[in-house]
Amino acid sequence: xxxxxxxxxxxxxxxxxxxxxxxxxxxxxxxxxxxxxxxxxxxxxxxxxxxxxxxxxxxxxxxxxxxxxxxxxxxxxxxxxxxxxxxxxxxxxxxxxxxxxxxxxxxxxxxxxxxxxxxxxxxxxxxxxxxxxxxxxxxxxxxxxxxxxxxxxxxxxxxxxxxxxxxxxxxxxxxxxxxxxxxxxxxxxxxxxxxxxxxxxxxxxxxxxxxxxxxxxxxxxxxxxxxxxxxxxxxxxxxxxxxxxxxxxxxxxxxxxxxxxxxxxxxxxxxxxxxxxxxxxxxxxxxxxxxxxxxxxxxxxxxxxxxxxxxxxxxxxxxxxxxxxxxxxxxxxxxxxxxxxxxxxxxxxxxxxxxxxxxxxxxxxxxxxxxxxxxxxxxxxxxxxxxxxxxxxxxxxxxxxxxxxxxxxxxxxxxxxxxxxxxxxxxxxxxxxxxxxxxxxxxxxxxxxxxxxxxxxxxxxxxxxxxxxxxxxxxxxxxxxxxxxxxxxxxxxxxxxxxxxxxxx
Amino acid sequence: xxxxxxxxxxxxxxxxxxxxxxxxxxxxxxxxxxxxxxxxxxxxxxxxxxxxxxxxxxxxxxxxxxxxxxxxxxxxxxxxxxxxxxxxxxxxxxxxxxxxxxxxxxxxxxxxxxxxxxxxxxxxxxxxxxxxxxxxxxxxxxxxxxxxxxxxxxxxxxxxxxxxxxxxxxxxxxxxxxxxxxxxxxxxxxxxxxxxxxxxxxx
Numbered sequence: 001x002x003x004x005x006x007x008x009x010x011x012x013x014x015x016x017x018x019x020x021x022x023x024x025x026x027x028x029x030x031x032x033x034x035x036x037x038x039x040x041x042x043x044x045x046x047x048x049x050x051x052x053x054x055x056x057x058x059x060x061x062x063x064x065x066x067x068x069x070x071x072x073x074x075x076x077x078x079x080x081x082x083x084x085x086x087x088x089x090x091x092x093x094x095x096x097x098x099x100x101x102x103x104x105x106x107x108x109x110x111x112x113x114x115x116x117x118x119x120x121x122x123x124x125x126x127x128x129x130x131x132x133x134x135x136x137x138x139x140x141x142x143x144x145x146x147x148x149x150x151x152x153x154x155x156x157x158x159x160x161x162x163x164x165x166x167x168x169x170x171x172x173x174x175x176x177x178x179x180x181x182x183x184x185x186x187x188x189x190x191x192x193x194x195x196x197x198x199x200x201x202x203x204x205x206x207x208x209x210x211x212x213x214x215x216x217x218x219x220x221x222x223x224x225x226x227x228x229x230x231x232x233x234x235x236x237x238x239x240x241x242x243x244x245x246x247x248x249x250x251x252x253x254x255x256x257x258x259x260x261x262x263x264x265x266x267x268x269x270x271x272x273x274x275x276x277x278x279x280x281x282x283x284x285x286x287x288x289x290x291x292x293x294x295x296x297x298x299x300x301x302x303x304x305x306x307x308x309x310x311x312x313x314x315x316x317x318x319x320x321x322x323x324x325x326x327x328x329x330x331x332x333x334x335x336x337x338x339x340x341x342x343x344x345x346x347x348x349x350x351x352x353x354x355x356x357x358x359x360x361x362x363x364x365x366x367x368x369x370x371x372x373x374x375x376x377x378x379x380x381x382x383x384x385x386x387x388x389x390x391x392x393x394x395x396x397x398x399x400x401x402x403x404x405x406x407x408x409x410x411x412x413x414x415x416x417x418x419x420x421x422x423x424x425x426x427x428x429x430x431x432x433x434x435x436x437x438x439x440x441x442x443x444x445x446x447x448x449x450x451x452x453x454x455x456x457x458x459x460x461x462x463x464x465x466x467x468x469x470x471x472x473x474x475x476x477x478x479x480x481x482x483x484x485x486x487x488x489x490x491x492x493x494x495x496x497x498x499x500x501x502x503x504x505x
Numbered sequence: 506x507x508x509x510x511x512x513x514x515x516x517x518x519x520x521x522x523x524x525x526x527x528x529x530x531x532x533x534x535x536x537x538x539x540x541x542x543x544x545x546x547x548x549x550x551x552x553x554x555x556x557x558x559x560x561x562x563x564x565x566x567x568x569x570x571x572x573x574x575x576x577x578x579x580x581x582x583x584x585x586x587x588x589x590x591x592x593x594x595x596x597x598x599x600x601x602x603x604x605x606x607x608x609x610x611x612x613x614x615x616x617x618x619x620x621x622x623x624x625x626x627x628x629x630x631x632x633x634x635x636x637x638x639x640x641x642x643x644x645x646x647x648x649x650x651x652x653x654x655x656x657x658x659x660x661x662x663x664x665x666x667x668x669x670x671x672x673x674x675x676x677x678x679x680x681x682x683x684x685x686x687x688x689x690x691x692x693x694x695x696x697x698x699x700x701x702x703x704x705x706x707x708x
Contacts, residue, residue, distance in 0.1 A: 067672050
């Protein structure tokens with residue numbers, strides 16, 4: 001008698017439990033098992049390196065501004081330039097991920113922007129300073145490849161957590177650099193270099209870190225649980241998609257635009273604060289630059305738990321309430337972030353300010369994590385484009401906010417912060433308009449139409465011609481795996497109706 | 506007993522606050538009693554190379570005893586207004602503890618009634634800007650009580666223009682270019698290797 005083992009002999013074995021797309025259904029932080037957790041560690045470390053490089057200049061500005069003879073206007077413009085490059089780079093990165101895979105896309109960008117960081121060492125004027133900050137800022141587009149990669153490696157129940165931890169620990173770089181660069185500069189100066197040379201040498205550290213992380217991605221990384229795009233495309237397991245179709249389905253999805261706006265007012269606010277908060281504390285409370293820098297660093301360092309916390313919260317709410325839970329939590333947390341931002345601009349004492357800032361940082365960073373709990377479900381075919389639009393929207397928000405409230409002296413910094421909080425609350429309201437026929441929106445339940453299923457939603461991105469070629473297979477698997485977004489109550493109803501035996505024909 | 510302790514406490518508190526009150530010295534309260542002159546080559550000076558000769562002393566036309574409180578002299582290199590434009594970190598503020606006009610120390614030494622001269626080599630970390638020189642007379646508690654400077658109150662004449670070192674070195678330039686080229690070449694190398702591997706796998 002033969003006992004069927006039930007194990008498919010052709011299935012590769014994974015260290016973590018996986019779903020039908022071979023995406024991990026568990027997130028084990030302290031494992032480095034290939035391919036899932038290894039991709040996680042590669043992506044967050046490389047993103048961290050890019051953040052360190054992009055914000056390496058602000059803590060050393062007191063020396064750089066004297067060396068390059070910068071004015072306050074030059075510094076402000078360079079700050080805006082550092083976050084504006086990534087607006088289109090993020091969108092381009094999203095498309096590149098859809099077409100070439102996150103491994104090649106992110107490693108290419110990181111190695112192409114590393115020269116900008118190396119050239120910072122030889123900057124000699126306000127113009128060259130602005131240019132190096134502008135081109136270094138392009139590397140922040142690796143955020144999109146990080147989120148795309150995590151969404152490709154981790155399944156619906158844990159995708160929010162994976163995205164949140166990878167994004168949060170990468171953003172950490174913005175805080176860590178405020179501590180790392182002054183220390184590196186100090187060591188080099190103590191060895192014997194003059195101030196104006198020491199800061200130049202110091203920039204080699206983030207540049208080399210960035211380059212090495214890109215090599216690690218190329219050598220150890222992998223696009224999908226089953227292998228790399230190129231290999232899978234050649235063996236016929238993955239269809240090569242067309243740029244125009246991918247792009248079209250991304251930009252015509254209104255949910256992507258709404259998320260781009262709301263992300264502009266959580267992540268955009270975070271970037272703005274990264275650029276202005278040290279000066280704010282220095283001027284308003286007459287602190288030493290060193291102390292103001294430590295406070296500024298603590299805002300960015302909160303990312304170690306707050307953004308992952310947002311992702312975890314999103315997954316928890318989805319287990320019980322599905323996509324509607326994710327949307328409501330995002331709206332609540334981001335609006336509260338806006339409220340605390342208004343309060344931050346109003347408080348007048350140092351200790352109250354620091355306390356409010358920390359609470360504010362937790363809410364605004366959690367909102368970022370919650371946003372990327374929703375993004376993976378907006379589109380399957382154009383996941384990269386949607387991620388890129390949302391990520392780019394974050395940078396647009398940073399540029400706009402700094403231009404309106406923090407350039408020149410129209411508003412005092414504290415008024416600017418309060419007004420920014422009001423704008424956060426207003427720009428979060430559009431979340432009410434997001435509606436998924438199969439899951440519902442914030443105010444409406446799922447469509448009572450029998451045809452409103454996950455398959456219908458994700459299949460609408462493919463033409464019948466393309467379906468005929470079998471290009472929609474992965475979307476079909478994803479639709480099946482995303483049924484958990486109905487929440488627990490509705491899920492059990494669906495299961496009981498599915499259990500009814502088919503009538504005899 | 507309790508009353509005495511309370512009184513002592515009150516005195517200490519008052520003393521503390523009066524200390525902080527006295528600590529706020531304003532520039533406008535200082536007397537201009539010193540005469541300071543500087544001589545240097547009449548061209549743009551180079552940091553790390555050129556020297557400035559500074560002479561300072563009490564204005565002889567003032568009555569004797571004006572300088573009774575002076576114990577120390579501090580001579581500083583200060584930013585001229587043109588180098589302070591749009592640069593809040595060099596701002597002139599009346600409260601001397603917050604004033605950022607004079608950021609470089611030329612010398613600090615005991616005060617003497619006779620005129621003194623000193624030659625100073627411009628330090629290598631002085632940034633490129635336009636400057637003038639100011640001397641403060643300090644009392645026993647190291648507080649400013651008088652000053653003198655190389656130009657008038659408008660700080661528009663006798664300005665010293667200094668050209669800073671760039672901080673760049675040929676070795677740094679070469680290293681930057683080499684590493685940058687290496688990054689691009691490495692990326693191209695990876696792509697080529699992947700293509701070759703892909704072709705081999707197909708064969």
